[in-house]
Amino acid sequence: MASSVIRRGGVLLAGGGVYATAVYLTYHYLRMNKEQNLVSADGDNYISYVNNPDRTKKFQKVAEFYDEFIGRDEIFMGINLLRRSLLFFHAKGTVLEVGAGTGRNISFYPSSVDRVVLTDSSDQMLLQAKNKIQRLTVDERKRFAVIEADSARLSLPENAFDTVVDTFGLCSYDDPVLVLKEMARVCKPSGKILLLEHGRSKTWDFVTDHLDKHAEQHAANWGCVWNRDLDAVIAASGLNVRVLNRWHFGTTYYIVCQPP
Numbered sequence: 001m002a003s004s005v006i007r008r009g010g011v012l013l014a015g016g017g018v019y020a021t022a023v024y025l026t027y028h029y030l031r032m033n034k035e036q037n038l039v040s041a042d043g044d045n046y047i048s049y050v051n052n053p054d055r056t057k058k059f060q061k062v063a064e065f066y067d068e069f070i071g072r073d074e075i076f077m078g079i080n081l082l083r084r085s086l087l088f089f090h091a092k093g094t095v096l097e098v099g100a101g102t103g104r105n106i107s108f109y110p111s112s113v114d115r116v117v118l119t120d121s122s123d124q125m126l127l128q129a130k131n132k133i134q135r136l137t138v139d140e141r142k143r144f145a146v147i148e149a150d151s152a153r154l155s156l157p158e159n160a161f162d163t164v165v166d167t168f169g170l171c172s173y174d175d176p177v178l179v180l181k182e183m184a185r186v187c188k189p190s191g192k193i194l195l196l197e198h199g200r201s202k203t204w205d206f207v208t209d210h211l212d213k214h215a216e217q218h219a220a221n222w223g224c225v226w227n228r229d230l231d232a233v234i235a236a237s238g239l240n241v242r243v244l245n246r247w248h249f250g251t252t253y254y255i256v257c258q259p260p
Contacts, residue, residue, distance in 0.1 A: 058223035063124035093162025098151040099169025103129030119149040180237035184259040199230035201250035
């Protein structure tokens with residue numbers, strides 16, 4: 001009887017794994033088909049969007065419909081739950097968020113956070129963030145400030161923030177290592193650097209092959225290089241990793257660090 005139960009449990013787990021794999025791959029297949037119509041919409045003719053520094057200009061062009069396009073995707077993939085978890089359990093005090101984009105984290109900052117400074121190099125993305133802040137209560141709005149800034153060259157003092165956050169931004173920077181070092185510079189020595197990112201899978205080669213195959217198309221559409229080796233990037237930055245969890249077949253990284 002016990003062995004029968006174990007066998008049935010094994011079959012259910014195996015079936016669940018097959019189902020999860022099918023759902024994940026179907027999601028990416030449909031997403032890439034949905035993106036086909038966006039390629040080269042700006043008329044540019046680059047040899048490589050992944051390596052072209054003008055890649056990030058895409059954010060100016062997609063800002064207005066960015067939330068609408070990825071909102072349901074993030075719900076489907078459970079990204080909002082990861083955002084909420086990361087900020088609820090680890091954000092405190094005065095917070096700096098770099099690469100804040102349209103402000104998709106605004107609603108997830110807990111009441112224990114005193115102040116949040118949102119920065120991004122795209123004024124159009126920040127315009128969407130400002131619109132979100134305006135929909136908050138008067139008291140909630142007082143917690144937020146918005147600054148247009150280059151994440152790699154912040155005009156902010158050293159050791160100024162208790163928490164420094166970046167979510168899905170390392171994929172868009174020309175030099176993600178430099179950005180991480182800048183985040184460490186402005187973070188207090190006892191503070192935390194919180195990262196929620198996507199990158200190469202180290203355990204599922206077929207998933208990484210898929211990301212590699214579509215990297216140019218995805219970078220052309222969104223200015224995002226989604227197949228970077230995040231382990232190597234973080235190691236090069238010198239940050240001390242305290243928590244590292246991987247989701248979505250190892251392509252979503254949930255990381256809590258401290259300055260070196």
